[in-house]
Amino acid sequence: MTSAVMEKAAEKGERLKREGIVIRTFDLWKTYVMGDQTINAVAGVDLEIHRGEYVALMGPSGSGKSTLMNLIGCLDSPTRGEYFINGRLVSEMEDDELAQIRNKEIGFVFQTFNLLPRATALHNVELPLIYNGTAPAARLEKAKKALVQVDLEKRMLHKPNELSGGQRQRVAIARALVNSPSIILADEPTGNLDTATGNEIMALFERLYREGNTIILVTHEHDIAMHAHRVVHIRDGKVEKDEVVAH
16 A cells, blocks of 8 residues: 555544444455356445444355455455454455454454363463463453353363353353453354353343443344344345344
8 A cells, every 4th residue: 555545544544433433344345266257255345333333244144244254353355445443444454464453353252162172261261362462460360350251250160071052152252352352253153052042142242232342243043133233134245234123
């Protein structure tokens, strides 16, 4: 980018921050070329999410929601368009910068929990802080606090195989919270849970939202999406509908 373009992007980023916009995409595209075929997995998405919102990205398999989630989570880079997170233009960043953004700005919650099997709940929650160089004493304190937030203070020293599926997902949510990220990005977080346990996890997300966290939930299930307070429907790589959910 030229210095003039960088300056303009910085001004735009500052304006977005002042307006409390934590996620902003402008005409975002992700295109794959497979042989002689061009597939637009994300096709010109304009999306704005304010700090403190609870948003579901919903769509059927193949709709582009997972690709959009990967772009929002800085796990992939767009083919074209702009993406700002917390006022920073991440669509132009290199891999090492994206890794720093992922660690600092985004707390991930996955369907498969992604916990280290031989590590305690406490150590699993500490991991993002180890990666960013937080001092051991501060690390321990923050990890304990995050586990208290998800009601697992009595299970801190248990390993994943000593926990139920719901408790493992709570550990994963605590790990997502530990860095005080700008957004919590949850990908099908109830997909491996029974209905009752899934409802408990969704009640926890509601509580975290009410405590001021920004949550983006990715799901193909209508019932799960309706727990959010806004649903963005994705189809054919585009925003088909953006609606507020009454609670």
